[in-house]
Amino acid sequence: MVEELRGSFASGKTRSYEWRASQLKGIIKLADEHEQEIVQALRSDLSKPEMEAYVQEIGMLKNSCTVTLKELKHWMTPEKVKTSLITYPSSAEIVSEPLGVVLVISAWNYPFLLSLDPVIGAIAAGNAVVLKPSEISPATSSLLAKLVGEYLDSSAIRVVEGAVAETSALLEQKWDKICYTGNGKVARIVMAAAAKHLTPLLLELGGKCPVVVDSDTNLQVTSRRIIAGKWGCNNGQACISPDYILTTKDFAPKLVDSLKQELETCYGKNQLESKDLSRIVNSNHYTRLIKLLDDEKVAGKIVHGGEKKETELRIAPTILLDVPRDSLIMSEEIFGPLLPIITVDKVEDSFEIINSGTKPLAAYLFTNNKKLKKQFVMSISAGGVVVNDTTLHLAVHTLPFGGVGESGMGAYHGKFSFDAFCHKKAVVYRGFFGDAAIRYPPYTRGKLRLLKAIMGGGIFGIIRALFGWS
Amino acid sequence: MRVYFRSGATREASWRKQQLKGLLAFLKENEGDIMKALKQDLGKHYAEAYRDEVGTLIKSLNFALQSLKRWMSPKKAELPLMALLSTAEVMPEPLGLILVFSSWNFPIGLSLEPLIGALAAGNTVVLKPSDLSPACSSLLANTLRSYLDNRAVKVIQGGAAVGEKLLQERWDKIFFTGSTQVGRIVMSAAAKHLTPVILELGGKCPAVLDSLSWNWDREASIKRILVGKFGTCAGQACITIDYVLVEKESLSTVVEMMKEITGKMFGENPRESNSIARIVNKSHFLRLKNLVDDPAVKASIVHGGKMDEDNLFIEPTILVDPPLESEIMTEEIFGPLLPIISLEKIEESMEFIKSRPKPLAIYVFTRSKTLERRILSETSSGSVTFNDAIVQYAADTIPFGGVGKSGIGRYHGNYSFEAFSHEKAVVRRSFFTDFWFRYPPWNDHKLQLFKTAYNFDYLGMLLVILGLKRIKASHMV
Secondary structure: OHHHHHHHOOOOHHHOOOHHHHHHHHHHHHHHHOOOHHHHHHHHHHHHOOOHHHHHHHHHHHHHHHHHHHHHHHHHHOEEOOOOHHHEEEEEEEEEOOEEEEEOOOOOOOHHHHHHHHHHHHHOOOOOOEEEEEOOOHHHHHHHHHHHHHHOOOOOOEEEOOOOOHHHHHHHHHOOOOEEOOOOHHHHHHHHHHHHHHHOEEEOOOOEEEEEEEOOOHHEEEEHHHHHHHHHHHHOOOOOOEEEEEEEEEOOHHHHHHHHHHHHHHHHHOOOOOOOOOOOOHHHHHHHHHHHOOOOOOOOOOEEOOEHHHHHEEOOOOEEEOOOOOHHHHHOOOOOOOEEEEEEOOOOHHHHHOOOOOOOOOEEEEEHHHHHHHHHHHHHHOOEEEEEEOOHHOOOOOEEEOOOHHHHOOOOOOOOHHEEEEEEEEEEEEEEOOOOOOOOOOHHHHHHHHHHHHHOOHHHHHHHHHHHOO | HHHHHOOOHHHHHHHHHHHHHHHHHHHHHHHHOOOHHHHHHOOHHHHHHHHHHHHHHHHHHHHHHHHHHHOOOOOEOOOOOOOOOEEEEEEEOOOEEEEEEOOOOOOOOOHHHHHHHHOOOOOEEEOOOOOOOOHHHEEEEEEEHHOOOOOOOEOOOOOOHHHHHHHHHOEEEEEEOOOOOHHHHHHHHOOOOOEEEEEOOOOOOOOEEEOOOOOOOOOOOHHHHHHHHHHOOHHHHOOOOOEEEEEHHHHHHHHHHHHHHHHHHHHHHHHHHOOOOOOOHHHHHHHHHHHHOOOOHHEEEEEEEEEEEOOOOEOOOOOOOOOOOOHHHHHHOOEEEEEEEEEEOOHHHHHHHOOOOOOEEEEEEEHHHHHHHHHHHHHOOOEEEOOOHHHHHHHOOOOOOHHHHHHEEOOOHHHHHHHHEEEEEEEEEEOOOHHHHHHOOOOHHHHHHHHHOOOOOOOHHHHOOOOOOOOOOOOOO
16 A cells, blocks of 8 residues: 555646645535544543534634645745855755655544544655554544545555554555654654654654643632643543643642532532543543552542543543652653642742653643743743743644643644655755866965865955965 | 752753853863874864764754743643634653763764753753763763763763663663664663663665766865765764765766875875774774675776775775675775775666665755655755755754654754753643633533634534524434
């Protein structure tokens, strides 16, 4: 199959603006005409509320396509750059060329968006693509296979369904780039496989995204935004979802009360059964999350929620207060509706706690304090940082979305998607004139003097050298 | 070293400037010793050494010092109108601890050029120069420390064993210049810690020499090809011209001109004139000797071919049409042997190049705009240079890096700074401007609002709010 795609790529058909634009339009059409089916598939895989399905997956994807279509011609134009005295006379430019055949491995939590968003970038850059959706979201996976086959050019864009075996087989092939969204453990396997062929990577992983809440903040808005980012994003199963909160011992009770209040406004009294919350994706993850709650180190720390229903794979929004730092829930990415709160004496102490862990994909701070904001942005290293909100930066297509350290490598969204799947080829044009004898052997003292002067810059240096004065 | 990094000392602009100035001072005050070391390791002439290593470093350092402020400042990102009272920007921050492996062919240049980027970006660095250029390696290890902050920059000498041990540690980025084979080993080791890598590898960089009607053009092209091969560390460079493609018609003229000009440039006795560098060590010498020991290859030599094992010297050698399956045409040569391959028509070069792994650079000497366009769009390489060779290395405004087997990532100029930085997205919001339809409980009305919002359809949004418009009916529970 890879051979076939290479053939299609070699034929040059994926390079034309027309082809790229037609595929992107095809994606928009696919999303428009099958909106309900997509919502249904997401409901089947994750019990995702229609609102989330639309806003966070379909709407975002269509937006991404629209932006790309609008800017594509501009992105495809070579970028002229200045040249210096050393290469005079010359002109130079940077040409964006497609890499060839790329592999996109996507995740189960935003199965529609995370499959097609990288594909948009790959197509915009003029590549042929193989998409491998996650088997943990089977309904979406088969819907994608069907729709991509119908709406897009199958000689250059394919969907391969399957689980570990199929993924391993795919990883053994030679790709020109691999984009993987998922966890750090599998990412290492992907990178090791890529190393054999020296394939460059885009890895979108996760991490424990911290939220620091200062006492000097607008409490109501803070709570609402934390809720929107946590439970409003696939019930906490999102890579940039707030993982845990850090706040001062004094402020914590107020924060908990506010969160409880706002949770009720959003999800009503029976939060376990709320239709506006996704369920846990499968029993493996359900069991994993229950274990985090059963950890004896957090016994008695639950201040809200904790209800569960195994048959429906549902866990209610749960808040834990004063969790010890060596508990299970603080040792791995939660990826679920459990929100631990760690209390500190001074809010500045939270910075050290965050920096002692691995770099997360996002970090959040709620405060009115200018100095604290500055300190946070300067000293916390994360993929992205948001002050006074959560998860929003994902929607800004002029910002690169990606991780650092354990949370990933590379970035995409907007133009960054296009750049991620291109090779930026440097092109230098020189004329046959302008040939300085100083370049060629035999090397003499005079030539060396002149060479030094030109390279060191400065017209006076050159004049001096020419006259033999230096 | 991580502790020092965390202290924040390396982030200050003043510290970074100090390190860069330190490197400049190192180069200026030790020029003599640097030249001596390069002479010892590779037999490089002063002029070559200055042009390719010291000179380019000074240029890069000046560029970095000039650009540092610009590099360090956050870049504002455009936000849609909807995002009132919010700001978005990209803020560069250092990665932390960088490992730089450099190569033996440009031991000073390839060690310090990445260092410039890493230090400008505010990182701490461990540099491991190649043990195949021992004089330069010890010069760096012993002398750099007086010019740079020793708590942030360390030079570790050694060979493969030391390299392997270093690879087992956790780094925030690894920068490797060397062979494709070792590149794989480095990337596999990096995979264990998910460390991003920049790999500057090599390949067989072809030069396409079109039939040029003007003698001036022909002469200039051949001079540039010859200096790009024999005058650049005796062909031991990643961007050296590996082989030349010409049309059968022009073959004899080209060969004659090459012989003549080679003689003029390198003299009758090149070893005496020191206009060409030496082979780095016996192992590489024997490897090169092996390439021409094949009788079919030996028969294709038309100029040169003398090899002096005791002095590790090979004179400039030109071959015409050695068999394409021979090792000299399948492996990266990395030495002063220049095969010329003749084709029926120059357009065949496209297929020839495409059927081989993507090289680090492609050189084309032509006046034909059609050929220019075809090479650009039909072939893929790290870079393409028209009517010259090697000069792209000295440019600060274009990225220097490979694609496919010739490498991952790029540097030089602004790209050096970016290579060792994390571009952090930062969004700041105010507590006002909260869209109520962001929050559950969900209903149809809110969905309508979102649909208009996504299309930046402000008027539509207003109408929906006023209850005057409805979009598609949906089946909300």
